[in-house]
Amino acid sequence: MxxxxxxxxxxxxxxxxxxxxxxxxxxxxxxxxRRGVVGNIYKGRVQRVMPGMQAAFVEIGLERAAFLHASDILRPQVQGTDAADAPVLEKSQPTPAISSLVHEGQEIVVQVVKDPIGSKGARLTTQLSIPSRYLVFLPQSRVLGVSARIEDEAERTRLKTLIAELANGSGQGYIVRTNAEAQPAEALAEDVAYLRRAWDVIKQAMATTRVGQRVYEDLALPxxxxxxxxxxxxxxxxxxxxxxxxxxxxxxxxxxxxxxxxxxxxxxxxxxxxxxxxxDEIQRALQKEVPLKSGGYLVIDQTEAMATIDVNTGSFLGQRNLEETVYRTNLEAAQAVARQLRLRNLGGIIIIDFIDMTDDEHKRQVLRTLEKGLAHDHARTSVHDFSPLGLVEMTRKRTTESLERQLCEPCHECNGRGTLKTPETLTYEIFREITRAVRQFEAQQLLVIASPKVVGKITDEESAAVAELEEFLGKSIRFQPDEQYAQEQYDVVLL
Missing domain, CATH: 3.30.420.60 (eRF1 domain 2)
Structure with missing residues (x-):
């Protein structure tokens, strides 16, 4: 490849x-x-402690207060734990009450682990980590681990031994990243020296930085x-x-x-x-439909709660029978889904509605194909088996906004609904508004200003209804199209 x-x-x-x-x-x-803030370290002040949520809101100088959960204040204290490219909590440790860990007004040094997404503020941790080329340095931990993506046992053992020697009983932790596979001891030693120098600089900045200011900033994107x-x-x-x-x-x-x-x-x-x-690929990644080479297609919808992916056969008829057609479409869709998740940076809960299959072996092969496609994904993913309803549920770690939400904003005409009221619906809505206005206020005549499409619908197809309404109300109604009006926008003016 x-x-x-x-x-x-x-x-x-x-x-x-x-x-x-x-x-x-x-x-x-x-x-x-609008640079991302993941990885940045700030000196913050606890604004509010929320015992019911086991969390606190911390002011760190961003537009919205950031979120700090009680579990992100603890540190794992076990040595020799395997890990991925980021520190993880020892799940067996009970989480103390948030009120015993922080209090309102307290100054606290925190690191951003998730950018502000949608209406949510940034997600924080006090478990500081500093990445380098081959390592993640955990200055407040004793964890020594190796990325789970390095699967060769001999290589894992070599790296564990090497990082233990380089740590040299310092009482500080390191995670060996996937990039370290097959790297010589000298390369990791250089990273350790760089990380220790960086930590010394950060410690000095922590002592002098004021609340709401950045202590450490991650590298620029290139x-x-x-x-x-x-x-x-x-x-x-x-x-x-x-x-x-x-x-x-x-x-x-x-x-x-x-x-x-x-x-x-x-x-x-x-x-x-x-x-x-x-x-061209970027433009296609903003579309809801993703065509497949076979003639099938995916429909991808992103909501606040989750992303859903629907698989359809489209024009693909297959060569043998329906089950084989469905199986081939689902295999191709599984590969396409894995790519689209990375390309669109979709995260959180993801529901995939493959076309229904009756053969259990076909289901297993589709899942294997999906997992194989996700193996190259840098974000952590977890895929579950087919549910009783035939859906595949999975999660993908989300740290930044999706591609769509970085490049687009909700439609001003439909306010993000994705649909518009039809001219017919708006016609009857306008009729009700006219009746309401006449009953509330005195007027001899009414002027309705609306989009040309809606006015055309009223004057061409609903002229009889307008005549009936004028007779019922005893008022004259005039309609004026305005190109500046969006489809759902209209005004009823009393003259």
């Missing part, structure tokens, strides 16, 4: 695309006016992309900015010298995203 990272830099926006075998798989966006996404499968990193290219080269020479030569400065005349078809 060949993989490339494309970096498009403009003064106000940076975009990073991950392309596998010529197909866009991931897109990361960072805008100067550097994060190289740090987190650069793997041995990546054949090239192409960046279209000379300044960003030089910065990336310097960063790579310091932290990943063996991969530095793969960073290239793109100087072509065509925009880099156009050359690889990324712009």
């Amino acid at each position: 060949s993989e490339e990272i494309l970096i498009n830099v403009t003064p106000r926006e940076t975009r990073v695309a991950v392309v596998e075998n010529g197909m866009l798989q991931e897109l990361h966006i960072e805008r100067a006016s 550097l994060r992309a190289v740090r987190d996404l650069m793997r041995k499968e990546v054949t090239a990193v192409q960046v279209d900015s000379r300044e960003a290219y030089e910065r990336l080269c310097g960063f790579a020479r310091q932290f990943m010298p063996e991969l530095a030569q793969r960073i290239e400065h793109y100087t072509g005349e065509r925009p880099i995203f156009d050359l690889y078809g990324v712009e």
